Amino acid sequence: MAPTKWQKFERGIVSTMPYYLEDSDNCFFARDYASGKGFQHSETNQLISNLKKSPKHRGASHWHYKGAAIRRFAAELGALIQNAKGAKIYIAPIPSSKRPDHPEYDDRLVQVTRLVATSSPNCLVTEPVVRSVDCDPCHLSVAKRPKPDQVFETLRWNGELADPSTPVLFVDDVITTGCTFKQCQRMIHLHNPGREVYGVFWARTVWDELSEAG
Secondary structure, three states: OOOOEEEOOOOOOOOOOOOOOOOOOEEEEEEEEEEOOOOOOHHHHHHHHHOOOOHHHHHOOOHHHHHHHHHHHHHHHHHHHHHOOOEEEEEEEOOOOOOOOOOOOOOOHHHHHHHHHHHOEEEEOOOOOOOOOOOOOOOHHHHOOHHHHHOOOOOOOOEOOOOOOOOOEEEEEOOOOOOHHHHHHHHHHHHOOOOOOEEEEEEEEEEEEOOOOO
């Protein structure tokens, strides 16, 4: 497996950069996910498709591919975090679109963060922001994406972060507009003003002319 090249989001990278991000945001991505191209388009599309398999398919013959994708994401993210040279950091999953008591709740990002922490002792796994209201996954409602304030209203603060000097790194699989990340960041700053917040996304969404070749 070739080393993953993580990149910082910059305004000049692509014209379709998620429009909710600001120049001051510290967000990183490793791969390109081609929107609407299906899992056969590229390795990344296949990995993301497997990672996002619905809990409704638990126990099916293809369910093990989800676990493999979770481990792959954790390995690539762990390699990035190890470059932080031991600096302590809170690592937090972007909240699932469903609450934990919902039958379709997907804990894939929780699993990723916990796996990363097993090999990165500087990581403290936490969930400072959780979902208080069930909503549709963003990738299934492209035509009716909620506005930032609507997303914020579905989130709930889940408790204080002990060390005010320790940054929070939110983890998600795909970033398209950056809306959910920005509202999680907003929640952090509402309760912990001045705390550093980072975003790490396994892939960014790109369209035809920007899709990876394979």
